[in-house]
Amino acid sequence: MNVRQKQYATGTVWLVAAVFGSSAFAQQHEPTELIDQQHCMFCHTVDAPFLAPSFHQIADRYRDKPHAAAMLEHKLRLGGKAHWGDTSMPLPADRGGPLSPEDAHTLIQWVLSQ
Template sequence: MNVLSRNYLVACAGFVLAAAAHAAPEPAALVDQHHCMFCHTRDAPFLAPSFQQIAERYRDVPNAQFMLEHKLRLGGKAHWGDTPMPLPADRGGPLSPEDAHTLVQWVLSQ
């Protein structure tokens, strides 16, 4: 098992346990399909900011929901260090507006 696979499995296990304590249910199928956990974790920076860091930064920002949905659907430049949001084709394929909305709502609930 390579380091990325091991880190992914460790992050997933911790993420599942921690997510169970939150009111907003994890959209697990979307998280898996779009490989969110390859770069993010729930509560600690990894290759990208944690979901909690994203929520803290954007939760009360006007139009943040729209901006984050757009970034999920199209990819985007780096706002946290040097790693940009990959293009959808590089992380599981196209993301519908409804699925992007679901994911962003869940992240902002962290």
């Protein structure tokens, strides 16, 4: 392999990694079991407001805000007041039971990837 081919191959690897590998905004695999366990779809949908904002709306509002993920994870784990509209986040006992910090993180990262 000559120098030009090596440069091309290296550039291609970096491009593929940048596009598919480590993008913070790459859509993640849906955590269906957690979504079902926590009854998320009782109030939310992926792309249209229902009783609460859609996951796309949440992602658009919070994706680029510092510390938003931690705030959303906390709200998901403990419930909390409405940030828009009149519907507050129900307490965990009213949604499917307690949620670990790891599971809250998984759900919020998925929502922010929408």
